[in-house]
Amino acid sequence: MLTPEISLKAQWLAIIISGCWLLGIIYLIIKESLGLRSALGWLFISLVAFGISLYPKLLVAVAHFTGIGLPANALFLFGFLAVLIILFGHTLVITKLLNNTRALTQKIALYELENRQSRGASGAASENSQGVQDP
Amino acid sequence: MFLRVLIVVPAYNEGESLGELLREIKTCVPGGEVVVVNDGSRDNTGPVAQKNRATLLDLPINLGIGGAVQSGFQYGWRRGCEVCIQVDGDGQHNPADIPALLEPLQNGQADCVVGSRFFGKQGGYQSTFSRRLGIGLLSRLLWLLSGKRILDVTSGFRAMNRRAFGLLAVSYPDDYPETESLLSLLLAGCRVVEVPVTMRDRQGGRSSIFGFRTLVYMVKVSLALIIAKLRWQLNPAGKVESEP
Numbered sequence A: 001m002l003t004p005e006i007s008l009k010a011q012w013l014a015i016i017i018s019g020c021w022l023l024g025i026i027y028l029i030i031k032e033s034l035g036l037r038s039a040l041g042w043l044f045i046s047l048v049a050f051g052i053s054l055y056p057k058l059l060v061a062v063a064h065f066t067g068i069g070l071p072a073n074a075l076f077l078f079g080f081l082a083v084l085i086i087l088f089g090h091t092l093v094i095t096k097l098l099n100n101t102r103a104l105t106q107k108i109a110l111y112e113l114e115n116r117q118s119r120g121a122s123g124a125a126s127e128n129s130q131g132v133q134d135p
Numbered sequence B: 001m002f003l004r005v006l007i008v009v010p011a012y013n014e015g016e017s018l019g020e021l022l023r024e025i026k027t028c029v030p031g032g033e034v035v036v037v038n039d040g041s042r043d044n045t046g047p048v049a050q051k052n053r054a055t056l057l058d059l060p061i062n063l064g065i066g067g068a069v070q071s072g073f074q075y076g077w078r079r080g081c082e083v084c085i086q087v088d089g090d091g092q093h094n095p096a097d098i099p100a101l102l103e104p105l106q107n108g109q110a111d112c113v114v115g116s117r118f119f120g121k122q123g124g125y126q127s128t129f130s131r132r133l134g135i136g137l138l139s140r141l142l143w144l145l146s147g148k149r150i151l152d153v154t155s156g157f158r159a160m161n162r163r164a165f166g167l168l169a170v171s172y173p174d175d176y177p178e179t180e181s182l183l184s185l186l187l188a189g190c191r192v193v194e195v196p197v198t199m200r201d202r203q204g205g206r207s208s209i210f211g212f213r214t215l216v217y218m219v220k221v222s223l224a225l226i227i228a229k230l231r232w233q234l235n236p237a238g239k240v241e242s243e244p
Helices: A008-030 A036-054 A057-066 A071-133 B015-028 B045-051 B064-078 B095-106 B129-146 B162-170 B177-187 B212-234
Strands: B005-011 B033-039 B055-059 B083-086 B112-116 B158-161 B192-196
Touching: A008 A036, A036 A057, A036 A071, A057 A071, A071 B055, A071 B064, B005 B015, B005 B045, B005 B064, B015 B033, B015 B045, B015 B095, B033 B045, B033 B064, B045 B055, B055 B064, B064 B083, B064 B162, B064 B177, B083 B095, B083 B162, B095 B112, B095 B158, B095 B192, B112 B177, B129 B177, B129 B212, B158 B162, B162 B177, B177 B192, B177 B212
Parallel strands: B005 B033, B005 B083, B033 B055, B112 B192
Antiparallel strands: B083 B158, B112 B158
């Protein structure tokens, strides 16, 4: 059977949850707590979830189009794939951040050492010049 | 004789053994500059290094052995050093062997010299059976991928000329970097030779590779070697051309 069996009560619950989720994401983007670039995936997922909660027949059409027997299975498959893609994207970002952190740490340590060495050299030079000036 | 020799000592919580090691290095290589790369230690590693008149490169956070050693090479490159010698801060490497490491570099026979505990069997600390088995397997894998047989592929006791450490200053692996960095050097056309050295038991601290981690180490390093070879085949020039 391809028609999703969903009671009005359950549909309202789905609409409220996905609507709150969507509004929450938009609020965090406006507040700049969530960068638009990294939130695009979440925004897309929450929009799709909201759309499906409003029109459950969308899910039936997707299941029919992809040849998946039950709409609920299509929902779980595409939900899982979406989360997997977002997770993989995060792994890529973490790797890049780690590389950047390493390069930054090394640069800071090298500059700090060079700074200490040049201060030491100038300190020694001023001590020497004072020594020359002493009677 | 090389004019500018840098001894890179990566150290993470090695305050217990570092002082003695630095005194030994000063005795064995009197003209060399020693840089202690303090990899975010929580003990007195930094003050011990300064007390023994070593140059202290203080990493604000812990980067792990790969990041620490690479920082030392970057410092050597900026200072215009001709040779970098890597000596572990745990006291396992005997500074008395450093002249033997330098010899093939001075004769122009090598770009990188590995201090080996298995080459020409000198005795001393030979590691546990399981580790020797793992090192043997990695040695064979390196041989398969590079065509060069190196017995002590995990040795962190190495001397390199400017060409070799310049390459590693640009790109150096994160975890368990010794074997992978050897493969990078070999693939870049560097000449790597081994000289026999006597290694000692740790003077302090604790090895990060034990128990189950030995197996993880093996899998990780083997994979890293295969990926490094694939990367090189896809882009042979790669990072070789860039400057640190």
